[in-house]
Amino acid sequence: MNEKPDQKLRRPRVPGPAQYVLPELPYAYDALEPHIDAETMQLHHDVHHRGYTNAANRSLAALHDANEAGDYTAVKSLSRDLAFNLSGHVLHSIFWPNMAPAGEGAEPSAALSDQFRLDFGGLERFKAHFGAAAMSVEGSGWAVLAWAPRGQRLLVLQVEKHQNLTVQDVTPLLVLDVWEHAYYLKYRHRRDEYVRNWWHVVNWNDVSQRYGVARGHDSMEPRSEVLPEVTGAAAKRATDDES
Numbered sequence: 282m283n284e285k286p287d288q289k290l291r292r293p294r295v296p297g298p299a300q301y302v303l304p305e306l307p308y309a310y311d312a313l314e315p316h317i318d319a320e321t322m323q324l325h326h327d328v329h330h331r332g333y334t335n336a337a338n339r340s341l342a343a344l345h346d347a348n349e350a351g352d353y354t355a356v357k358s359l360s361r362d363l364a365f366n367l368s369g370h371v372l373h374s375i376f377w378p379n380m381a382p383a384g385e386g387a388e389p390s391a392a393l394s395d396q397f398r399l400d401f402g403g404l405e406r407f408k409a410h411f412g413a414a415a416m417s418v419e420g421s422g423w424a425v426l427a428w429a430p431r432g433q434r435l436l437v438l439q440v441e442k443h444q445n446l447t448v449q450d451v452t453p454l455l456v457l458d459v460w461e462h463a464y465y466l467k468y469r470h471r472r473d474e475y476v477r478n479w480w481h482v483v484n485w486n487d488v489s490q491r492y493g494v495a496r497g498h499d500s501m502e503p504r505s506e507v508l509p510e511v512t513g514a515a516a517k518r519a520t521d522d523e524s
């Protein structure tokens with residue numbers, strides 16, 4: 282079942298990042314006992330997930346202010362912070378409703394069962410595969426069951442840590458290859474020149490189409506609402522607008 286995006290989702294009155302909100306647990310802290318203890322659930326949700334959510338909002342606000350100021354010197358570190366914290370927020374937001382008290386989790390739907398059969402040879406084979414992926418993640422991380430729309434199939438993935446400079450909740454719209462094979466013959470070490478010139482060949486029709494399709498997707502994670510207070514340069518501009 283897919284939910285429509287939250288009707289509360291609106292952009293702030295002045296340009297600025299929408300704010301991510303810590304979702305409430307859909308059950309009591311002790312609801313998953315004895316398999317997952319109440320204290321773990323409380324710390325995990327109230328401390329760890331809250332930390333990701335708040336820091337993701339701070340990272341977005343800082344990036345927004347940097348953009349307003351035209352000062353991109355901190356983009357690298359802020360992008361790293363955003364990837365770490367927003368991926369943490371998104372994955373935990375999926376993790377909580379992915380669980381239910383023992384006996385209440387039902388069975389996979391007929392459609393999902395068919396897909397498991399197609400892609401893994403059945404539910405039990407999928408569970409073995411997923412379990413092996415979870416057991417062998419190097420260091421901290423996640424096992425993820427994902428739908429791959431181009432291949433029209435399910436994939437089991439390992440996510441090491443969860444940031445590695447990407448956010449686990451996005452649809453790519455515009456990508457630029459900065460591996461050396463993409464520019465070294467012509468530009469040698471001058472990646473900056475390649476990046477600047479690349480804008481001449483961007484196909485905005487294609488990007489716009491992708492944006493339209495992405496906006497048409499249903500979302501299971503409607504966790505944003507109006508930014509209660511706009512920070513930095515945007516706040517100053519809003520004040521100026523009012524005066």
Ligand SMILES: [Fe+2]
Pocket residue numbers: 325329373
């Ligand atoms: Fe966690």
